[in-house]
Amino acid sequence: MKVALFATCLVDTVAPQVARATAVLLERLGHEVVVPPGQACCGQMHVNTGYRREAVPIVANHVRAFAGAEAVVAPSGSCVASIHHQQADVLRRGGETALADEAAALAERTYELSQFLVDVLGVTDVGAYYPHRVTYHPTCHSLRMLHVGDRPVRLLRAVRGLELVELPGAEQCCGFGGTFAVKNADTSTAMLTDKMANILGTHAEVCTAGDASCLMHIGGGLSRLRSGTRTVHLAEILASTEEAVSPHQATRPAVPA
Amino acid sequence: MTVFLGLPTAPRGVGNLRGDQPFPDAARTALRDGQLRANLGHATSTIRAKRAAVVGEVPDWAQLRAAGAALKRATMARLDEHLLALEEQVTARGGTVHWARDANEANEIVTRLVRATGSDEVVKVKSMATQEIGLNEALEAAGIAAHETDLAELIVQLGHDKPSHILVPAIHKNRAEIREIFLREMPAVDPELTDEPRQLAMAARAHLRERFLRARVAISGANFAVAKTGTLAVVESEGNGRMCLTLPETLITVMGIEKLVPTWRDLEVFLQLLPRSSTGERMNPYTSLWAGVTPGDGPQEFHLVLLDNGRTATLADEIGREALHCIRCSACLNVCPVYERTGGHAYGSVYPGPIGAVLSPQLTGVEDNASLPYASSLCGACYEVCPVAIDIPSILVHLRAEHVEAQERTTVEALGFRWLAKAMSNPRLWHAAQKAAGLGRFLARGKPTMPAALPPPASKWTRTRDLPTPPKETFTQAWLREHGG
Numbered sequence A: 001m002k003v004a005l006f007a008t009c010l011v012d013t014v015a016p017q018v019a020r021a022t023a024v025l026l027e028r029l030g031h032e033v034v035v036p037p038g039q040a041c042c043g044q045m046h047v048n049t050g051y052r053r054e055a056v057p058i059v060a061n062h063v064r065a066f067a068g069a070e071a072v073v074a075p076s077g078s079c080v081a082s083i084h085h086q087q088a089d090v091l092r093r094g095g096e097t098a099l100a101d102e103a104a105a106l107a108e109r110t111y112e113l114s115q116f117l118v119d120v121l122g123v124t125d126v127g128a129y130y131p132h133r134v135t136y137h138p139t140c141h142s143l144r145m146l147h148v149g150d151r152p153v154r155l156l157r158a159v160r161g162l163e164l165v166e167l168p169g170a171e172q173c174c175g176f177g178g179t180f181a182v183k184n185a186d187t188s189t190a191m192l193t194d195k196m197a198n199i200l201g202t203h204a205e206v207c208t209a210g211d212a213s214c215l216m217h218i219g220g221g222l223s224r225l226r227s228g229t230r231t232v233h234l235a236e237i238l239a240s241t242e243e244a245v246s247p248h249q250a251t252r253p254a255v256p257a
Numbered sequence B: 001m002t003v004f005l006g007l008p009t010a011p012r013g014v015g016n017l018r019g020d021q022p023f024p025d026a027a028r029t030a031l032r033d034g035q036l037r038a039n040l041g042h043a044t045s046t047i048r049a050k051r052a053a054v055v056g057e058v059p060d061w062a063q064l065r066a067a068g069a070a071l072k073r074a075t076m077a078r079l080d081e082h083l084l085a086l087e088e089q090v091t092a093r094g095g096t097v098h099w100a101r102d103a104n105e106a107n108e109i110v111t112r113l114v115r116a117t118g119s120d121e122v123v124k125v126k127s128m129a130t131q132e133i134g135l136n137e138a139l140e141a142a143g144i145a146a147h148e149t150d151l152a153e154l155i156v157q158l159g160h161d162k163p164s165h166i167l168v169p170a171i172h173k174n175r176a177e178i179r180e181i182f183l184r185e186m187p188a189v190d191p192e193l194t195d196e197p198r199q200l201a202m203a204a205r206a207h208l209r210e211r212f213l214r215a216r217v218a219i220s221g222a223n224f225a226v227a228k229t230g231t232l233a234v235v236e237s238e239g240n241g242r243m244c245l246t247l248p249e250t251l252i253t254v255m256g257i258e259k260l261v262p263t264w265r266d267l268e269v270f271l272q273l274l275p276r277s278s279t280g281e282r283m284n285p286y287t288s289l290w291a292g293v294t295p296g297d298g299p300q301e302f303h304l305v306l307l308d309n310g311r312t313a314t315l316a317d318e319i320g321r322e323a324l325h326c327i328r329c330s331a332c333l334n335v336c337p338v339y340e341r342t343g344g345h346a347y348g349s350v351y352p353g354p355i356g357a358v359l360s361p362q363l364t365g366v367e368d369n370a371s372l373p374y375a376s377s378l379c380g381a382c383y384e385v386c387p388v389a390i391d392i393p394s395i396l397v398h399l400r401a402e403h404v405e406a407q408e409r410t411t412v413e414a415l416g417f418r419w420l421a422k423a424m425s426n427p428r429l430w431h432a433a434q435k436a437a438g439l440g441r442f443l444a445r446g447k448p449t450m451p452a453a454l455p456p457p458a459s460k461w462t463r464t465r466d467l468p469t470p471p472k473e474t475f476t477q478a479w480l481r482e483h484g485g
Helices: A009-014 A016-028 A044-049 A052-065 A077-085 A087-093 A097-108 A113-120 A140-145 A151-157 A185-201 A212-225 A234-239 A247-251 B023-031 B034-056 B061-077 B079-092 B103-117 B128-133 B135-141 B151-158 B175-185 B197-214 B240-246 B264-278 B311-315 B320-325 B331-335 B337-342 B353-364 B381-385 B392-406 B412-424 B427-437 B440-444 B475-483
Strands: A002-005 A032-034 A071-074 A110-112 A133-136 A163-165 A206-209 A230-233 B096-100 B121-124 B145-148 B217-220 B224-226 B231-236 B250-256 B286-290 B301-307
Touching: A002 A016, A009 A016, A009 A212, A009 B427, A009 B475, A016 A032, A016 A230, A016 A234, A016 B475, A044 A052, A044 A077, A044 B392, A044 B412, A052 A087, A052 A097, A052 B392, A052 B412, A071 A077, A071 A113, A077 A087, A077 A097, A077 A110, A077 A140, A087 A097, A097 A110, A110 A113, A113 A151, A113 A234, A133 A151, A140 B381, A151 A163, A151 A234, A185 A212, A185 B023, A185 B337, A206 A212, A206 A234, A212 A230, A230 A234, B023 B034, B023 B337, B034 B264, B034 B331, B034 B337, B061 B079, B061 B264, B061 B320, B079 B096, B079 B301, B096 B103, B103 B128, B103 B135, B103 B217, B103 B250, B103 B301, B121 B197, B121 B240, B128 B135, B128 B250, B135 B145, B145 B151, B151 B175, B151 B197, B175 B197, B197 B240, B217 B240, B224 B264, B231 B240, B231 B264, B240 B286, B311 B320, B311 B353, B320 B353, B320 B392, B331 B337, B331 B353, B331 B381, B337 B353, B353 B381, B353 B392, B381 B392, B412 B427, B427 B475
Parallel strands: A002 A032, A002 A071, A071 A110, A133 A163, A133 A206, A206 A230, B096 B301, B121 B145, B121 B217, B217 B250, B250 B301
Antiparallel strands: B224 B231, B231 B286
């Protein structure tokens, strides 16, 4: 299958290894990956901060950039949720009726990584090898807007060498919430503190999730604690194999030791 | 009969819908209170588990929830007709209906009615509507003492405090703190009182019994009103409400106009949804239903005050109006990670938590509670747990947009978002912006994270978290280089 990769603005700019891993994984599974060069952002940050009107051209750019794609995959539950639940509405309100219909159709062909692997490609064992103790944080939008359910866990269980440990209070928000982390920095930090305590309590080496944004928040906190536990995106774990050094290690360390 | 067809919002200077500080500032104070966080964490996790267990045993919960949402939506679509039907029924059964546009009018009506009885004190059933309009304060100013009879409301009142939770107003207090309040404020209390729950309850009981038997006027809210039969309903756990609803000579009920259900049969759905969602009980211990007056039985005079106070303005907003579906169960408070850490006082309104964050700004006008729609990480736990499926996250986002669009002056934030929007809708500009972000590498000087001392607004992030240093090349640039355009 020809898969268009939506890197998302955040991954593309500060965590390129996550998009790289997604591409490596899909190619290893025998699919052709294309990266539409006109892509930028899904518009969620603007919509969720109240800049609904300003989001219109961003969403329009996204819909046009992926117009011809057969299937779109993004390593971000949050962005995919926005594409599913917000984009068409934003365009419709902005008077872009025709483009709104296109956005709705595009949303139907857009998938979060774990959903694409399990539901569309029908695989849970992607042939990965990752010899680490890992805990999984289910991120709010993946959990409650996309209903990814246990798909990421099934994928992780099939990874050779990986020891999966359950995260207490997994379904509680990490406190990121986009601009919430800045607008309500103290409350966000209080939520993060509890999340980190739960993660450290598992004695996992790695905390993984399907959203680079939540991981940036959690990883940023863990890094400040010099805890030794790091955050690694689900795509990076699934892209790792015995033969090849995992792609993020090849480019740059995900989080400092 | 007067029906006001304008769209008034709750007036300033009266009632309890506005805080003194924006949410982030009020939250900062609460976050420093370790005792508060411990009390809240314990209480919310206990009630979450109870609710989950009793909801889990109802096989058709999803259908019940959908029925509740549909009933609310249908009722709101014809609210005017239902309200007129209710007025007709209440009047036919010997009650008197009063219409109050806002808090001031409602307080005036109730004060006048109490004065007419010659009484200078009233007993109160726990009621959010009367808390909302600041009725106790208004009565006090008129020389009338209002005694709260719900145990938690009593604790808050005796403690000269404000409620911090819709269902458990004293959730922020533990047993030891309650004992202190009783010893200090309750006349004739046993000085040997311990903080054992039974002892505390017995002390409150002795204190309240005397009030119930003395009171000639009672004031209540209403959980539901059946339009077709003129029946009012109060559901509660302690029986104190029933004492107030049956013993005094005069009963005055203040009810928000959104509390209606069309028919008696509709109650069935809500009487299942409410107790399981709120107290985690299969059924609440006391359900009191009354219609008008019955000669020789119960209050001989009944007044119903129908309160707008920003509700029709809320109803006029096609997205925000869903907040009026709320049945005040407070399940959203108990699951909200923000509420759990800040408590209710940080929200400044009698309606705290996720539902308060969408209801208060709509009742007051969004400019008066502008920080509340942002007091959420949009995690969605509130929507998931709401027994009438109010999509709180979507309303929060909608109200944020209303706030942004209503701003008259261009803020630095707005400039930033506009500039970013320009870049994010133009690939060439976007790549240039990404390159600019890459300049963070200079600040980082080869380290994997940027320095902690970044200037505002980034400092709000870097005070507690490291920001990753942007890589030399973005993913799309690298891909383009490797694969060609």
